[in-house]
Amino acid sequence: MCEEAAEYGGISITEVDDRFVVFPDPAAVFVADQQDLAQLLHPLVSIDLAAVDPTWTGHVHFISPVDPEYGAVSRK
DSSP, X not given: OOHHHHHTXXXXXXXXXXXXXXXXXXXXXXXXXXXXGGGTEEEEEEEEGGGTOTTOOSEEEEEEEEETTTXXXXXX
């Protein structure tokens, strides 16, 4: 573990880890009847909850909003 990750109680990922999926398929993130959300919210990473606590199941998804006109949401 790198010093920076240890300082914050985190982990340092330096190789492929199946518990983390970068830019997951939106079909795996949004339920079937809400697939249109992928036009406004881009999935960034999915994390297997067992990576946090082995007794947990499922995945948590980190998403980023997208402005339909300008792309990434930002302040002007």
